[in-house]
Amino acid sequence: MADSVTDRFLRYVVIDTQSDARSPTQPSTEKQKNLGRLLAEELLAIGVTDAHLDEHGYVYGTIPATTSKNNVPVICFTAHMDTAPDFSGTGVKPQVMKNYQGGDIQLVGDRSQVIRVSEHPVLKDLVGHDIVTSDGTTLLGADDKAGIAEIMSAAEFLINNPDIKHGAIHILFTTDEEIGRGVDKVDLKKLGADFGYTMDGETAGTIEDETFSADAVEIAIKGVAMHPGFAYGKMENAIRIAGAIIDRLPKDQAPETTRGRDGFIHPTGISGVMEKANLSFIVRDFNEEGLKTKEALLEKITNDVMAGYPGSTYTFTVKEQYRNMKVVLDRHPEIVEYAVEAIRRAGMEPVRGSIRGGTDGSRLSFMGLPCPNIFAGGHAFHSPLEFVSSQDMEKAVKTIVELARLWEERA
Template identity: 45%
Template sequence: MTPKQRIINRFIGYVTIDTESDPNSNTTPSTKKQWDLANKLVMELKAIGMSDVTIDDNAYIMATLPSNVDHHVPTIGFISHFDTSPDFTGANVKPQIVEDYDGKDIVLNAEENIVLSPDYFEDLLLYKGQTLITTDGTTLLGADDKAGITEIVTAMEYLINHHEIKHGPIKVGFTPDEEIGRGAHKFDVEKFGADWAYTMDGSQIGELEYENFNAAGAVIKAKGKIVHPGYAKGKMVNSMYYASEFINALPRLETPEHTEGYEGFFHLHGINGKVEETTLKYIIRDHDKDKFEARKALMEKIVLDLNTKFEAEVFEIEIKDQYFNMKEKVEPVMHIVDIAEEAMKQLGITPLIKPIRGGTDGSQLSYMGLPCPNIFAGGHNFHGRYEYVPVESMQKAVEVICKIAELTAQNQ
């Protein structure tokens, strides 16, 4: 079997196991079915020859590849998550393999007329001539982040079988529930024992990220009064109209669909409304800490101003911080980013160093004492039916992992 086919088989073996997480669950992992892949991964790590393979009561997996050099080398880690997003179903994934992609439309599902087109998804044209793995149009694929797991396991297997590549101690970690923001919550950094790590959870080949959003969630409640509509004059107070005043008071163009790069936003992602009470759910995002704090303050001021306007405590607001920009924790140890950048350059990959417009386990882990930049895993269009991954990108990610291990040992 060729190395390429081995990666394809491993990846398909992972994505055809449903591991969708559930934000409404209080358990860890949030769904029992995540154990199906977790247990498979434990067996596989042992089978390829990893040491100290463990899985705890919350399905966090850790393993070690011992150093094969005599001198001291920092312990590095590679981390990915095995759950998939609840945004779109991950049940009964049926991957399709497109060999030697010709740059034209890919029919994912002829019956439902679902087409993956470069006219809309221009990144497809980066991969002409390559092998793509797509969905069948009815599920997500799960490259986020089973591509990362595939790459880490494959890289460890390669290093085990190629003793000529010198490296220090390497730790591997696989987590549940990253997609619902809990991937690092019960990660035992002390047990993991790495000086720093990399999440293999990015998208396009070349991505290297050590900045992410500061993040918070906000819940705004508007209160009204219900009265029979036939006799409501001067008595009914419709909370949904009040809620619309709050929505319109925020900057209209500071939303996800109008921002990019370092631009932050307010995102209304849920409304539940009746006459008596309407609840608005927002997420608040900004890379800049001062601007992030200003966004939270603005929402609180709008609530205060509207309550003053209506001469009543119509609105109440609760804001909770979720995670912070890992740049603050990574910049003091920028050599860990430099090593990853040099690894890519030596492999002929152009590094794409840019901010993450989202979060990552690496953000929380960085604040838990494990600096953790993010590296590409190769997939595109995560969390939906148009998700795909070029096999060649996964192969390059494997090479990057091995090269990082090699450079870390050389730099000591």
């Protein structure tokens, strides 16, 4: 099973599926459909007869039930096809280090890129594993092609072993998760599931039922343009205004200075000329109150800066991205409890955690499809240091199979 899931993963990561937040289309990049077409073809080949790619780039498919019980809930397993815009996903050259024996891993394509044990202590638990990395010039794409490979391998295993009793299982592969639009066009009626699981987590054995709540903030500044030779007492440079706002952000509320349950205010983009400038932020916190407090602080900083530029104006726009899925999942505790038991049956000690981020499951939960997050085994996401263990991907496949079995047993 490990060879199968790894072979699939290596096949998928070389397909460039980077999403683009600047694009208004769904999917945001047409190249995401290249992977979608391949996945639909592979699903058909293993016996998922209704597998198809829709116009939005989503892949749907159904593993038919093998049980005679008619009260087994319909499960959905989902993962996203796109990779993050944060680092290049073009020309991925995956490297497999067989039987890793410990120590730092220097990447072959860029010798300055080193996966250090001091920074990634999970490597101490992966001695003897087969570790897949990029060559250091791109990200790897384990987020979330590891999840895709695991779902595909589990689907093939279940279809080839009809003696394993389970209810109907639906498969959903999404686009544009990395830019917050992953489920914008999902047809939940067509999907037809009672609840789901995203395979989009990190360390083996982890089940996550809580995410950040998340908003995006856009600040548009209109300054006062003037020829620099005649600007004395008149010019109000929008670039300087934007810089002053960034400079006043609290240093102890940044991603690089927070951890655990601390939220943050994170500038993600800045552009401008003398006349106008635009600032983009993401704001994160585990509860709604904390989110609003941070947004109020950001607007106060903006107001205070703008007070020194009486001829300039600004707009402050907040857009909801997703909310903490724990609010929904706490109403359905058995969904997480069964995942915990499945992880245990797959040979691991389960660890319940919270995500300092979000998944498609955050949005799906509030759309009516409760959906916690299960590990996929990857680490150092969105960076050239990304890596994943073949053996951990195998454990994720086993977890999916055990979950399918559990829901049938307890129906």
